[in-house]
Amino acid sequence: MPTASSQPRRTRSGNRRDEAARLAVLHAADDLLVEHGFGALTVEAIARRAGVGKQTIYRWWPSKVEVLLDTLIEDSDKRSAVPTEQPTAESIQAYLRGFARFLTRDPAGKVLLALMAEAQHDPATAQSFHQRYLGPRREQEREMLARAIDAGEISPRLGPDATLDALVGPIVYCALTGASVPRGLVSTLVEDLLRPRPK
Structure with a gap:
């Protein structure tokens, strides 16, 4: 079976700053879920915690x-x-x-x-x-x-x-x-x- 990591990734316009922002978003989402639960988790809150614009998240992820x-x-x-x-x-x-x-x-x-x-x-x-x-x-x-x-x-x-x-x-x-x-x-x-x- 293909490993989870071998799944196709979304194309990201990528320099190192983009990768840092991507990781910041993932960590923020993880932390906020643990702190507040799925229902209270929003893209706005993730963006705020990660220090990126909401449009940055929507450029990489639809939800x-x-x-x-x-x-x-x-x-x-x-x-x-x-x-x-x-x-x-x-x-x-x-x-x-x-x-x-x-x-x-x-x-x-x-x-x-x-x-x-x-x-x-x-x-x-x-x-x-x-x-x-x-x-x-x-x-x-x-x-x-x-x-x-x-x-x-x-x-x-x-x-x-x-x-x-x-x-x-x-x-x-x-x-x-x-x-x-x-x-x-x-x-x-x-x-x-x-x-x-x-x-």
Whole structure:
């Protein structure tokens, strides 16, 4: 699957000052979301916090959702990337633990949760969220499982998507409800779903 970072970027008229402004916008959007929530987040507030004109934001992004998606893609690539090396059950477990930390402890994880929530109410957000983030990431995760199966590292009884839903779903549910991820949850999921004992 193409990595999230390999998705086409919007053309930006770019010198270093433009890149600095772009990063300032992404950081401002991230910070304001954590401070005030999705509903109170506006392009005007992002521009004010980033120290750029509102027209600068609209030149690069059509909406606050697209700003947040760029923030999410960059933060996920840095702090919760899907492993690209030959996977093992242990490395998959480490990836899931890192994803749990990203969602429950990292402020950037709140962007993912906010976009998930907004996607339930707004079809345009749902479409962009799936095209730009969820779809590419799910494909990366499928490839991770396929490589581990081919190497004999795991033997899931469920298909790839059902396996991923069963692995990631409880983590996301905990994060969405504000609960901590129980100790031992990830290792239990990996043992039960990826390395089931023969009957």
